[in-house]
Amino acid sequence: MPYTFEDRSGHVAGSDYDDIYDRMFIRVVPHPHSPTRNNNVLAIYSMGRRSTRHGDTRHLERQPSVILEFAEGAAGGLGNVNFFYPPAPSMTIPMNRYLRKTAFFGGSLSRKFRASDGREYRWEYRNADGHEWSCISEENYLVAHYDLRQPHMPAYGVSGNTLTVHESFCHLSIDIMTSLLIMRYIAEHNL
Template sequence: MINKTLPYYLEDRTGQYTGSDFDEVYDRLFLRVARPPPSQESHFAEPTLMVYNTGRRSSSQRHSRPPQRDPAVVLEFGPNGALGTVSFVESGVSMPMGQYLRKTSMFAGSLSRKFAAANGEEYRWIHRAVKGHEWSCVDSRDYVVAHYSLKPPEKPAYNTSGNMLTIYEPFTHLALEILTTLTIMRYLAANKY
């Protein structure tokens, strides 16, 4: 019997924002961030990432076979590391990333951004503001709802990558939005936008 009150512990298999599987350690959710399959790459002019709900655990051959499903989210980035468009495939909603994931204030750096989730609540990503977390997602009361941690290079990893996205129980229904916004935040950090 699966305890559904536990947080989601999604192991990030590679630690790279450009492509990785996020497998929940208790087999409750399986997400993937990937580039478009070769058959679709020509449809996108700029760098593109897709977020999939794969429905199954990744395997060692994950990169040799394309995902078996349509993407849940398409992230089309702009030229020279700029933000582009985020599209939620099922709902048919597309919008500029800068409108979806806005700076927290006019003078805030680009690594502190907020978004309104499907539940109508506002959440904010902050970079290295909580000890041990590379990224933290907080609600309007500054409670941590999710956090992302990379394995420190000096720590050994045994049968695991050591990279983890944790989403606390009251917010697990936002897992797709949390991973989508985290991917955009990591893109911003990598491109020094």
């Protein structure tokens, strides 16, 4: 079965992503040790259990899996992505090298990245089957997709925004989350 993460807030700068079958929980928050104390530095944590909706600070006891450092100032833009999850050693990569445009003169909203399995994947914006974002493998298989709740659909205490990671790619959930957050940041800031 695929992982279906509910994006509780729908905001790039902070949300909990909980698999609806309680198999994996990811938290994205402004990095608590960032010197700037703003939303330009985000930390991605793999949590052991579902977070409570208010005041849950368990992530402060953990090492983040990834830290996203977006560039500051009027220019804005992309900065660095820092990976900390084992067994790979920690590494820092400039975001524009980690997520590269798929074509030299192509738009910013179609980019490819190399995941921890050594294979290349690409994100496309509003390009496949009505998904907001689609992650596609080198062989053109749908790996993951991010969908927003349609305005006419009732919410019933949930956001209705979901990230679905298909079964064969569940082991790449942190890679997929990392690259999706950068892609959403690019779209949100018109980079």
